[in-house]
Amino acid sequence: MRAHRQVVGVENAGGKAYGKATGLYNKHRKYSEQWNPLHSFQSAHDFQQSQSFSQQTKRSIDQHLRRGLDNFSIESFQSADALRKLLSRLDFGLGNDSWIEDHSHLFGRLYYRDIFKCIQFLLAHLPFQAHLDFELVRLADSESRRIYSEMNTGDWWWDTQDQLPAGVTIVSVICASDKTHLTNFLGNQHAWLLYLTIGIIRKDIRRTPKKRAFILVGLIPCPRKGAKNTDEAWHSAVGTVLSPLQNVDITGPGLTWDCAD
Numbered sequence: 001m002r003a004h005r006q007v008v009g010v011e012n013a014g015g016k017a018y019g020k021a022t023g024l025y026n027k028h029r030k031y032s033e034q035w036n037p038l039h040s041f042q043s044a045h046d047f048q049q050s051q052s053f054s055q056q057t058k059r060s061i062d063q064h065l066r067r068g069l070d071n072f073s074i075e076s077f078q079s080a081d082a083l084r085k086l087l088s089r090l091d092f093g094l095g096n097d098s099w100i101e102d103h104s105h106l107f108g109r110l111y112y113r114d115i116f117k118c119i120q121f122l123l124a125h126l127p128f129q130a131h132l133d134f135e136l137v138r139l140a141d142s143e144s145r146r147i148y149s150e151m152n153t154g155d156w157w158w159d160t161q162d163q164l165p166a167g168v169t170i171v172s173v174i175c176a177s178d179k180t181h182l183t184n185f186l187g188n189q190h191a192w193l194l195y196l197t198i199g200i201i202r203k204d205i206r207r208t209p210k211k212r213a214f215i216l217v218g219l220i221p222c223p224r225k226g227a228k229n230t231d232e233a234w235h236s237a238v239g240t241v242l243s244p245l246q247n248v249d250i251t252g253p254g255l256t257w258d259c260a261d
Contacts, residue, residue, distance in 0.1 A: 016167025018256055040089045046076040050083055094121060094215070102240060106233040108221030112241040115196065118215045119171060120257050122198050128213070129260040131205045134169050136161050151199035160250070168254050172199030173245065174206070176214065177238075179222060192234065194218030194241060217241055 041047040049070060053061045061080040064070065077083040088095075094117065102110040122128065136157050139147040148154055151172055160170055176195045195214040197206050206213045218241040223230045 016169070040076070040086045042076045046074050049074050050077070050086070053080075053083065094118070105221060105237055105240075106229065107223040107227065110221065110237050110240065111219040112194075113215075113217045115173075115217060115242060115244050116255075118196055118217050119173070119198060121215065122201065122213065123171070124258040124260055126260050127211070128201055128205065131202045132260060133200050133202060134259075136170075150202055163251060165251075165254070169200070173197075173242075174199055175217075175238075175242070177218075177220075190222040192218075192220040192222060192237075194220060194238065 038044055038047045041050065053064075056064075058080040061083065065074065065078055065080075077086055094113065098113050098117065099111050100113065102112065104110075123132075133150055133152045136152045138158075139149055139153050141147055151157060152170075157170060157172075161168075164170070174197050176197075177192050179190055180193050194217055196217045197214045201213050205211045218237065220234065220237040223233065
């Protein structure tokens with residue numbers, strides 16, 4: 001079944017550009033001759049090897065390097081600790097210092113990130129450049145029957161766009177959570193991990209784990225067995241993480257952020 005793309009109400013469509021991006025990549029483009037996009041790795045080979053270690057334990061990485069299984073070809077690091085230091089010096093990313101610690105949670109410490117910084121990170125991520133939808137569209141088959149596909153084809157997007165100033169882009173937020181086992185050594189610890197992505201990233205990218213379109217934004221402590229008020233505590237923690245969104249006025253001037261395109 002072939003779909004026909006139709007953009008309706010262009011005078012109020014989103015995706016208006018308000019100027020050139022001023023983020024990390026554009027800063028480095030000014031100094032393109034001196035910029036090493038693989039910083040802080042000495043070569044593309046070392047960077048690729050570091051990616052292959054992403055799912056391995058510290059012990060496995062150290063054993064791999066000590067035994068010379070890479071033919072001793074890696075120059076940038078010779079241990080898992082050295083690799084972590086290189087990663088911590090990367091220009092791009094949210095960084096380890098992006099976490100906020102909250103001691104007021106009912107069942108322990110709540111760790112979370114600034115949700116606006118996470119959204120900005122996804123919007124400006126260059127690998128998503130060709131996979132972002134800024135305008136609302138209507139799709140129909142050859143018999144003019146409506147087709148719903150990406151989020152910007154839905155009725156909610158169309159209804160909401162009508163409430164906004166012309167040119168404003170809707171950035172919908174999608175969250176997912178799951179209970180995760182953390183450790184066996186400190187009382188069999190568990191936590192609810194809260195992830196975030198944005199609806200303007202196309203669904204085939206969002207649904208592919210290797211594309212990393214979801215960001216970990218919250219680490220919510222789990223209650224012990226038999227604890228009371230668990231639902232209330234969970235919703236309170238999620239409310240804390242998402243609280244900046246409650247203060248957004250969708251009819252106001254909005255926010256001006258860099259985008260990958």
